[in-house]
Amino acid sequence: MIFYINKTEWQILEVTEDEIVKLLQEKEENKIISAYGLCNYKSHEIWIDKAMCREQKYQTIVHELTHCYFWTYGVRFDEYPEEVVCDMEYGLLNFVGEILDKWKEIEQLKEDEKQ
């Protein structure tokens, strides 16, 4: 599913957990053995494990969209005080809510097609 933030195009993709873990291991030094999703800043992709249940997918999408949102607007948590993050919350809520609603809509369409 394609979405836009700050005039840039991003995509949410469902992949296997193995693919997520493999990319995380390439990026990070510590050995990650399990993951629900990731936010790939270089390719503008959010990957989520396709084997998860519906609710876990929603939680993971929200988590990764939050990474995407703060990264896109240049927020680094070692530099910004809590008050700045709280001020950004309204924009974040709207952004995440809109994308999640669209995701659920597409999910519903796919289910309707199966019937």
Ligand SMILES: [Zn+2]
């Ligand atoms: Zn995270």
